[in-house]
Amino acid sequence: MTSAKSILSRRPAWVFNFVLASAGCFSWLPAVRDGRSTSLKPSTKPASRNVFALPLRRPRSTVARKPGAAPADSARLGRNPGAASGIRSAIAVPATILPILLGALNGYALSFWRPRGASLLFGILMAGAFIPVQVMMFPLVRMIGALGLFGSLAGIVLVHIIFSMPVMTLLFRNYYAALPHELFQAARIDGGGFFRIFAQLMLPMSLPIIVVAAIMQVTGVWNDYILGLVFAGRDNLPMTVQLNNVINTTTGTRLYNVNMAATVLTSLVPLAIYFISGRWFVRGIAAGAVKG
Template sequence: MTASRTSSTQITRKPAFPIHRVGIYAFLFMSALFFLIPIYLMVATSLKGMPEIRAGNGLSWPIAPSFAAWIAAWSTACTGSVCEGISAGFWNSVKITIPAVILSCSVGAITGYTLSFWRFPGMNLIFGILVVAIFIPYQVFIFPMVSIFASLGLYGNIVGVILIHVIFGMPITTLMFRNYYASLPPELIKAARVDGAGYFRIFFQIILPLSPPIIIVAVIWQATGVWNDYLFGLVFAGMQNQPMTVQLNNILQSQMGAREYNMEMAATLLTALVPLSIYLLSGKWFVRGIVGGAVKG
């Protein structure tokens, strides 16, 4: 009897390392290399001098790493007719991103809360319009929005760019908050109404304290999208308010003579540093927000 139990245990015992995991780890490894190799090349090139770059050793780490190209990209690179680096574009991006994220997430939270717990005529139609708006290309609205903003005096300034990001960010943030709030127990709202709580009291005292997961997801999503935007900054910001992405394109397109690849790579990395930092610092909260119901519907 003991021998038969032992043989049965040996038969059903799982291997320590299943064979199918080899393919999974190989795929993950190749995917990581696909993204990491370009980043490595950019970092290595940005730390090299032009003579070393011209030698053709693209994959090698710089012999004497230097941040001279980073300093030039920040303070002296030509973004057209002005050679003041992308520092001005950085602060323009900050001025655009922070209020645009706060306003779009706030409007999305209020709208999502309203569509989840308060019934009114045309509610489903409004929600349907917002969902459809997510899938319409932005380019369709460029010309009419330019005309409208110009007539209102909002074209070519920071306020206009912020407003355009809030308008186009509202559908996706509304969908996020609405789907998250739909997963909350409706008994909470019913009990609050029985106790005499009104619209705003329910939102600020009950709904908002339960919203950190979806707030984190929406903030990361919007901050990354607004910071990386090129089209709206190019069309609506004007020459004096161009964000970092527009100035980066100007650096890459306006150089004359020999190209300074190290400075171009440094400018690209500086532009990507903020969204990359946001992800590295709060990426786990983003995942937790999604797992916690941020995109449930």
């Protein structure tokens, strides 16, 4: 049992961590509050009044939340095929599911089957994780163009798969390395093959690390700007590029409420994912995501 003395000795550290986390949380609250408030103001209010003032109640005829609809109209945010790739996750869904499946398959093969040259292959994959995106941009443009996928949905999904493979493989390899090897040996004795063991034994046991990988991949794909700008094409632009088109317009009057409304719309998905899946993320990390 844990003694009272050991509990008291840990209390100062716990209090310090709690105070530090609370201070960090409260430091973000004004920005969140002002952003949401500005996004709900009419077009004339942010420029003519105090930016920190709350939005006044508007007549029913002017329809509150109209600023939130303005970015959707001005840049067709969420209505054209490019923004639909963000809101309906036409990019995020395949760019999340495929890397997770391939990373799980790689980690499973490297952890249990150990083919010849497995250590060398894993080392090459890990080296690829440290290559900057900008260095690989031009070779990838040539390769995707040669495949005839440049400017298409398949092309941008393929690019996200390429860049996510090292991290996904590392996560699943370390997770599977922490599992009892006797389970794999028993499945082999029962006549299980490569894909049967993977589908019926390993994947059902991988839910914690799948949640971790999904959170990392969805937020990474959703927040990506440069890859979507270069490889996606006009009809598949992600939300971040659409947001830049709204905010950095060079014509007309700068509407801060419209800009903030577009920012709020773009940030909803990552925020929702972390609020809903945060507990699963911590459990997945503790279940073996960082074990080797």
